Amino acid sequence: MKKLLNTLYITRQESYLHKERETIVVKNGDQKLGQFPALTIGNILCFGQVTVSPFLMGYCAEQGIGLVFYTEYGKFLARVQGRQSGNVLLRRAQYRWADDAEQSLSVARLMVAAKIANSRAVLLREVRNHGGNEALTAAGTHLNASLRNAKIAESTAQLMGVEGDAAATYFSVFNELLRGSGFVFGGRIKxxxxxxxxxxxxxxYSLITQECNSALQGVGLDPMVGFLHQDRPGRASLALDLLEEFRASWADRFVLTLINRKQIKLQDFVTEASGAVRLTEDARKSLLVAYQERKQDEMMHPYLEEKIPLGLLPHCQAMLLARHIRGDTEFYPPFLVK
Known part of the structure; x- marks a missing residue:
């Protein structure tokens, strides 16, 4: 099984990263902030005004170390990518599948069904752990019907409609999952x-999307060509497809844990003149530390029946998807929370 490597999160503004022998050095002015063996690093995520030397960029591309740039507030900007790895025959098979409506739909149905089932599991887990709630129970029933509709969708457009309706139902009761924290959720605004x-x-979601992007590249698939999300210049459609399986079970539960355990509080946010709300620098660091710790937690993969760190989940699903496209397995087993 693939080993889970570390991720460097560079949030200090005006930091500079460069390569020194087989290590990655982080500096701020004349001050050295850290020096890390490159062999232990899987991804480097840079937030805001962070500079990376051309030699380190080239090294990351050659070694398959993900190098991703965000705005200071977490909006994705760009990703440095080296040569494509994996078998060209696999990618050609992927492109043929993407051009075949029925084959695309066969995989997309499973991904959407997994998203809906995992969303339902989050709601019912709350009912089970904290007592009956009519709104959550009703939403769970609606999602069960959406799950059946996803399995029989006859086109990608119809499937997207089912997914959109399920997401609206799920987020309509998301506020019920926030317990005594002062946070209020009125609906998904992106x-x-x-x-x-x-x-x-x-x-x-942005962090996990980049995990999916790296995982797909690692097994030789093209993250830009998906089965559910349509092709669009600059959009990693297959990474977004894969993300659907992890939204509720990983991302949403992670955010709910930070809020309900009061690790993140209302005073940790600021509102810009445009109306956009963002985390303060210290709160963003706290979230990233908690996110990295969460990736280390072990879980039993429901299909592979093997204990893996949560951070390897995108890799496992990308590997299973590649096997299916190659014809090694009859079906793609999406990630389902037990």
Missing amino acids: RPPTDPVNAMLSLT
């Missing part, structure tokens, strides 16, 4: 997020 909960969700 660009830009206009409340603290949406700000945390957007940042976490």
